[in-house]
Amino acid sequence: MIQLQNVTVNYGNEWIALYQVSLCVNKGEFVFIVGPTGAGKSTLLKLLYREETATQGTVRVAGHDLNHMPSREVPLFRRRLGIVFQDFGLLPNKTVYENVAFALRVTGESSRTIRRKVPHVLEMVGLAHRPDAFPHQLSGGEQQRVAIARALVNDPPLLLADEPTGNLDPDTSLGIVQLLHHINVRGTTVIVATHDHTIVDRMQRRVVALERGRLVRDDQQGAYRPLLMLSEPMRS
Amino acid sequence: MIQLQNVTVNYGNEWIALYQVSLCVNKGEFVFIVGPTGAGKSTLLKLLYREETATQGTVRVAGHDLNHMPSREVPLFRRRLGIVFQDFGLLPNKTVYENVAFALRVTGESSRTIRRKVPHVLEMVGLAHRPDAFPHQLSGGEQQRVAIARALVNDPPLLLADEPTGNLDPDTSLGIVQLLHHINVRGTTVIVATHDHTIVDRMQRRVVALERGRLVRDDQQGAYRPLLMLSEPMRS
């Protein structure tokens, strides 16, 4: 599904956000990307949906070479992804319902399908009672769940979620992650960048760790901290 | 420092974000406000810096009755607060340095003071190396730390932080909370709305819990979950 080979990303001339990262994710996998703040997690995800392009190295997603994809094909490529942005990326002038429906509109879904799918996915994230609210009328966690609902609504083969539980309380977070798990079981490849160690530890799935732009760990059934460090006390 | 008496906040006509909340916080206290997403934590903080006003009840902060404060006095009142907004609230056209300096500029601080204080506070949040970056050039966690630095820079007697560690990894989060603790020890009243149970549990400070707009718990040395529930398994 995803192949990164020796990928380096520079911002501007010198700022290196990713350095020589190689990574391979198979179809159907569930991967956590962890790392301290500023490590390059978001940059890695942006590469995958082509908001950024690699300065060096190759990025292949679902059979496409993203470095050489004509910009005409990018929208069609993105429609087959579900993306949860770290800053939510909701359309401020659209209601919750319209924000979620928009992801279906762009694919040209019929209004009937939209009327069926949207309430269902809002139900899943626990926002069925506020379809007509505008984003600025929602709490941080509610906005985040709208972003998640939009990413899920068109049953994407690949789901990219950047910090999807940053504004959610532990119970709701767990619910969301179980939702992602559920989707993963049904065949979707899921990649989640997160800081939420409780959830990473609990899920026991593949963990890829970044540090200062370098890939420093890739455990098939990992925890938020490397096993070696588990006994180490938290810095205080 | 803070007295809320039977405060109710409605959005629009029917949406009740807070209901009959009474709360008293003394000078020098450190209070966590917890609760599931949408419980009204942000609304409570917004009341305290007068972005929202109470529909019913009285709100007194630092001796001011916020319901009857003339709008002329509001800016002066706010200058004595440090606020970390849930959505960061950075000025997009200002660099990190300028964003932090702005909080001093509004109070009319001299340029010399600013040149002394700003690098110091950026150092504290671990961003001393990026004073000239614009917010859009920062990762989520870096932006959050700029917001924290701005709230701290003018040594406010009252610090209000809404989800200040939502985008930070556990180590950095702990560092930030210890920073808040440190400030609190030096006399600042600190109020933190958060979902981060690890930190709440670790700090063992006063915890105020909201649920659906109601104050449901107020423990002097609390944990994220009520003690009664500690043995209860997490919902799964």
Place this chain on the structure above:
Amino acid sequence: MRLSSLGFLLHEAWLNIRRNGLMSLATLGTVTVALTVLGASLWTIFRLSEYAQFQPRRFDRIDLFLLPDVSRERAETLRDQIAHLPGVARVRLIPREQAWADLQASEPLLTEALEENPLPDKLEVEVRDIAQIQAIAHNFRDQTAYPDVERVVDAGEAVRVMLGLARVVKVVGGSASAGLFIATLFLVYNTIRLTVFARRREIRTMQLVGATPGFIRLPLLLEGLFHGVVGALLASGILLLCAREVSRFVASLRSPLIGDVPSLLSPWHVPAVLVALGALIGLVGSYLAIRRFLRPI
């Protein structure tokens, strides 16, 4: 594009217009004001050039007063002879009796005082090209060629003034019209660009969610068209009201010449022209404005 999509995009445009209240109002305001100024200027320039072109025609006639002793036959011969000159459009012979009768009708007191008809026969020569009138008049002043002509009266300097005026109005007014059109387009484009700029993050989000450029562009173009047309209608309303006031005022002056120049423009051409211009400007303006923010990412 599917039909349901098209319906959605129309709906979308309409929602944008309603929900971006301030931005819609700003665009509409700019379109209205700019089109009002443009319309007023074009109309004024058009009318001025109609006046300017009409005025010289009042002076496209040379009067030849014949000597009293010239017989009617010689006058008629002269008339036919002049009628064949190059540059001459038409010649009319006004016999002294007719001139006297006209004068008696218009100035009865004067004619009564005079008792006897002092008027000579007169040839009214209309020239083809007003610019040639002075050269032609000059020829008639040649006493050897036209011994029967006592006095030649042409509009002289007035004609030259009017002709110059007409050219000034035509050239300067034409350039001014073109300049104003571009200015209006620019003002509208600029405003739309700011409204699109305010939505650049939205556009970016849409792109990241997989919307094609066309899908993003179409509602914005429809918005531009809407504002262009509605703004044009408002501008037409303003203009027609102003025009009514102006023509009332002009009529109240009871000045001859002014106001009696026929116009090719009827008032109902104004909304038609303005709506066409508004639609064009709205579409082109938003097309240009959007292009800038639809760079592929």
Place this chain on the structure above:
Amino acid sequence: MRLSSLGFLLHEAWLNIRRNGLMSLATLGTVTVALTVLGASLWTIFRLSEYAQFQPRRFDRIDLFLLPDVSRERAETLRDQIAHLPGVARVRLIPREQAWADLQASEPLLTEALEENPLPDKLEVEVRDIAQIQAIAHNFRDQTAYPDVERVVDAGEAVRVMLGLARVVKVVGGSASAGLFIATLFLVYNTIRLTVFARRREIRTMQLVGATPGFIRLPLLLEGLFHGVVGALLASGILLLCAREVSRFVASLRSPLIGDVPSLLSPWHVPAVLVALGALIGLVGSYLAIRRFLRPI
């Protein structure tokens, strides 16, 4: 406000101008284009009214051609007598010899052909109030009161036309100027409002951080002033270039009357007036625009 704050606010305004590239350009563009149109219109209207007021003065004269047998003394008596009439400003006697000399100078061929001076003595009567000219001329046509006068020539209809024109230009041009000024103010205000709108979240954040309304407003006002003044300078440049072209074109027509009307405006008044207008419009525009987004929260 402290001096360091003032320095900061100036710096702030300058940073805003530089960092909000597109918004600055948009405002500057709108100010420039709108002021160019305003300036051109005001200038045109001003010149037109100067022309319109000047034109009738060419016609404020009545020529009285005296009968050939009137003696010079009688002519002089008549002149003095007319000079005392109400409404008459001045009377000049042009003796037939002088008229002949003038004619010889201007049309030597004609005078040579004529051999002998056919011209009568002439009185040139200048009236005080151009609007009275027809009534006065009519008096001179009374043969019993003025038996020595053979022919009375006044500009007649032309005067009425010109007078009407002058009033039209004055009233319509005046209203149009006021309308254009308001339109320009509105266009600039509208643009600034959009740029402030795009920054409304910033303004809100500033308010939440404790900035006073004045602290937020001042840099924005300075920005408005800057854009107004720079836009006005650009507009002046454009206008002066265009004006040079137009006056070259008009001069190339070599038409009399046009172009020889003296103007109160020297070219250097244009930047002065425009900069004043631009500063005013920039300040008022941004003041109005900001007010809307500085509601206390």
